[in-house]
Amino acid sequence: MMMSPFCIRPPDNDFDATSLQRCRDILYINIFDQLDVDLPTTDRERDQVIKKRIARNWLGSVKIPFSNIYVNGRLEGSYRISVPNPLLGYVREKLNQARPETSGMQLPASVLRMFVTMEPVLAPPETFQQSFDSTESLALLNHARSWVEELNKKFPNREYKATVSDINGRAVFIPRFLHPLPLPPLNATTDEGTTTGVGGTDNQIQYQRLSRFVSLIPFLSDTVTFPGICDIWETSDQFLRTMAGDDEEHAVLLNNYFLTLNKKSWVAMGVSIYSGPCCFVLTKDDTQRFPTCWSISDGQDASTLDTWNPIQSIYLLANQENVWANIQDQDLPSRMSFDVTNTKQWRPFFDRSFPRENALWTSVQPNDLHYEATRGDDVILLEKSIYEILRDKFIEWREPHVTHWHWACQKRLQQIIKRKEILLTMGQANANEIEQELTEFQATNEITGFPLQMPYSNIQTIVDAVYSTKMFEHPTSGIEFALAVHVHPYPNNILAVWIYLAHLIKKTIV
Structure with missing residues (x-):
């Protein structure tokens, strides 16, 4: 067991339960490769003195919001390590071809088995009993109450629900949030100069791009926004206006986009190794043998059989027509059946005792969503601001050592990084082709580096992510750095930030 100090900064330095839930700090768990690097020696020293220094190259990380650890008390599972692609200076083993039912996006190769808790244990947040007014019919509310109570008697550890706030x-019936909604204009230009949009012919690319778009909307847990209160569900238009939401808002929006494309999907509720109780999207086409879980935190999808799937259990499915409770003994996705027509495995909300005709409702979602183009001038200013802040921080972090910049490599990285977002969402990212553009520098330099990508919420989050890589920790002035920044705009001021970091050391001639 490894214990690591983690300094948290709750609002106003107040450590009561309400303030701790509002804490927005993130726990970074970084993986490094520690190397012994030979230092140059003089001709006189060559046969008598060996000089070495220790170098640590960043390989990847796992990020967990502190609020998730605090609210759940403990988290445990196989955490996927976010490894950049490419990782300059390293060769990554080729992965097996994706199964036909998966999207074919880059599959993660590395996981970290962890148990995360706190010592000492902080005072847990108070539970809140939901009791609200509602516009739902009294018959539906009474059936929802008895339906949940009966399920909880058999499976007390599963958080069944039919209505949310x-x-x-x-109190609103969950299916009322699920309704097809207009798709965002996500046009992109490929290397061949052709323009593709969400309405293209490749459905899988459409799903990937929509999932990516939704994942870039900043996350803000309800425990931060409404500490001490239960989950609050926003409609999709409210979500796009506030530009921040919990996993349920992200899952509902992505599900509604999939419904527009006539993709069979559900909003699923279960337990994630990252956040504990969670919402996500589950899809299963007729050609698929196993369902697909869509992560609304990073836009990636995984089969229910994949070992790196962060979902540990699934206990509820909902679509625009009904809600189903998992009544199987197993709730681990890889061991479950997803045949919701089997009433011995899934108990529907509407059945013979309470047929669908007893509850008539309309969706709470709007018929239209407002999308507006993000201003290009604002994106350019933000990109410049991020670059200047990171450049100055690099110099500050390296003091008293002098920071030298390799301008030619930096210019090349800037050209590469501008294509990263489009290649990622179109499933065309090829690390080998991108690395070939750096061949001229690799001939005379040892290059180590990587791209980072994240949704934009604030600049401090970007600074923290770059700082956690410790790229600047090289106690020598005989090294050059390269830094490139690109901000890719989506509609409604949703932004993807890409940072490319590299350092170059002249090769010694023996």
Whole structure:
């Protein structure tokens, strides 16, 4: 067991339960490759003196919000390590071809088995009993109450629910949030100069790009926004206006986009190794043998059989017509059946005792969503600001050593990074082709580096992510750095930030 100090900064340095839930700090768990590097010696020293220094090259990381650790008390599982692609200076083993039912996006090759908790244990947050007014019929509310109570008697550890609270504090039947919605304009230009959009012919690329778009909307846990209160569900138009939301808002929006494309999907509720109780999207086409879980935190998808799937259990599925409770003994995705027509495995909300005709409702979602183009001038200013802040921070972090910049390599990285977002969302990212553009520098330099990508929420989050890589920790002035920044705009001021970091050391001639 490894214990690591982690300094948290709750609002106003107040450590009561309400303030701790509002804490937005992130726990970074970074993986490094520690190397012994030979230092140059003089001709006189060559046969008598050996000089070495220790270098640590960043390989990847796992990020867990502190609020998730605090609210759940403990987290455990196989955490996927976010490894950049490419990782300059390293060769990554080729992965097996993706199964036909998966998207074919880059599959993670590395996981870290962890148990995360706190010592000492902090005072747990108080539980809140939901009791709200509602516009639902009394018959539906009574059936929802008895349905959940009966399920909890058999499976007390599963958080079944049929209604949730909207932003006005009213209890709303979950299927009312699920409704097809207009797709965002996500046009992109390929290397061949052709333009593709969400309405293209490759459905899998459409799903990937929509999932990527939704994952870039900043996450803000309800425990931060409404400490001490239960989950609040926003409609998709409210979500796009506030530009921040919990996993349920992300899952509902992605599910509604999939419904527009006539993709068979559900909003699923279960337990994730990252956040504990969670919402995500589950899809299963007729050609698929196993369902696909869509992560709304990073836009990636995984089969229910994949070992790196962060979902540990699934206990509820909902679509625009019904809600199903998992009544199987197993709730681990890889061991479950997903045949919701089997009433011995999934108990539907609507059945013979309470047929669908007893509850008539309309969706709480709007018929239209407002999308507006992000201003290019604002993106350019933000990109410049991020670059200047990171450049100055690098110099500050390296003091008293002098920081030298390799301008030619930096210019080349800037050209590479501008294509990264488009290649990622179109499933065309090829690390080998990108690395070939750095061949001229690799001939005379040892290059180590990587791209980082993240949604934009604030500049401090970007600074923290770059700082955690410790790229600047090289106690020598005989090294040059390269830094490139690109901000890729999506509609409604949703931004993808790419940072490319590299350092170059002249090769010694023996």
